[in-house]
Amino acid sequence: MPDEAVRFGVSIPPKLLARFDQVIAEQGYANRSEAIRDLIRDRLVETEWHAEETETVATVTLVYSHHTRELGEKLTELQHQAHEAVVSALHVHMDAHNCLEVLVVRGKGKELKRIADRLISTKGVKHGKLVMTTVGDRLV
Ligand code: NI
Numbered sequence: 001m002p003d004e005a006v007r008f009g010v011s012i013p014p015k016l017l018a019r020f021d022q023v024i025a026e027q028g029y030a031n032r033s034e035a036i037r038d039l040i041r042d043r044l045v046e047t048e049w050h051a052e053e054t055e056t057v058a059t060v061t062l063v064y065s066h067h068t069r070e071l072g073e074k075l076t077e078l079q080h081q082a083h084e085a086v087v088s089a090l091h092v093h094m095d096a097h098n099c100l101e102v103l104v105v106r107g108k109g110k111e112l113k114r115i116a117d118r119l120i121s122t123k124g125v126k127h128g129k130l131v132m133t134t135v136g137d138r139l140v
Contacts, residue, residue, distance in 0.1 A: 046132065053108055058132045060103040060116045067097055068124035075119060079103065082115045098126075 012020075024035040066072055079086050085107040092100040103119075105112050109132060120128030 053110070055107065056109045056112065056132055057104065057106050058112045058116070058130055060101075060105060060119055061127075061129045061131070062099075062101040062103075062119060062125055063094070063127040064099055064101075064125045065097050066093075066099050071122065071124040072099070074122055075101070075125075078115075078119055078122070085111060085115055 020035075021032070024032065027035075029035040029038075062075065064071055064075070079089060082105070085105045086103055087106050088104040090102045092102075094100050105115060107115075112132065113130065116128070116130035119125070120130070
């Protein structure tokens, strides 16, 4: 395939597109194409890391209400099951109801993804995010 840019059409609700345009303008993107290319690159890098057999380091951020029945215990139990990967856990009581937990995990990318998926998908977790990082040897 020639190395020329390919144009493609995307169907998107107008409100979502308007919000996207607003955000990328704030971030300083000159146009949608560059913003979308960055999104695609980001996803590709993420996918690559998730599939990796090599050791990596990541953080898992979790937000949940401590009023949700047995949720705190459930999340702690999952972390204990993964004790070899969980290096550190930070708990912040954000307000009267909500807790923020940030875990530092270390291990194979695939394994870290599996652990994060289990934590984030636990019923009652309001928001969760896995951020894989690297010492950057393979980043150009
Ligand atoms: Ni708390």
